[in-house]
Amino acid sequence: MIRVEPVRVQVRADWFDGRPREITWNDQRVPVTAVVGVRDETSAFPAVSGPRTIFDVQTPLARMTLTYRHRTGRWAIEGVDEVDRAA
Numbered sequence: 001m002i003r004v005e006p007v008r009v010q011v012r013a014d015w016f017d018g019r020p021r022e023i024t025w026n027d028q029r030v031p032v033t034a035v036v037g038v039r040d041e042t043s044a045f046p047a048v049s050g051p052r053t054i055f056d057v058q059t060p061l062a063r064m065t066l067t068y069r070h071r072t073g074r075w076a077i078e079g080v081d082e083v084d085r086a087a
Contacts, residue, residue, distance in 0.1 A: 006076035011066065020055055020066055025077070034058040042070065054078075 010024040019038075023030045035057050042051040050071030057064050065079035 003079050004077065006067065006078050009066075009075050009077055011068075011075040018053075018068075020057055020075075023057075023059065023064070023066070023077075030059045030061055032057045032059055036063065 007025070011020045012022040012024075013020050019035050020032050022032060035055055037056040039054040041054065045051045050069060052070060053068045055066040055068070057066055061082075063081040064077050067076050067078050068074075069076070
């Protein structure tokens with residue numbers, strides 16, 4: 001996983017459980033095929049940035065680390081790992 005400078009994106013999330021379903025990034029819609037992991041940081045967080053939830057998701061293009069910041073209600077991509085095209 002390559003850590004990147006956080007990039008703001010729009011995310012469509014499931015109405016009931018809040019899991020990401022689709023990422024819109026640079027006018028390109030990318031479906032989320034699987035949620036690999038979820039890390040809830042609402043109890044222990046830096047006071048400056050506020051609570052957040054981190055989702056590791058799989059898409060047809062890459063595996064991504066998405067962050068949802070509860071204080072601002074914004075989504076960002078913080079890590080990208082390209083899918084191996086040969087596999």
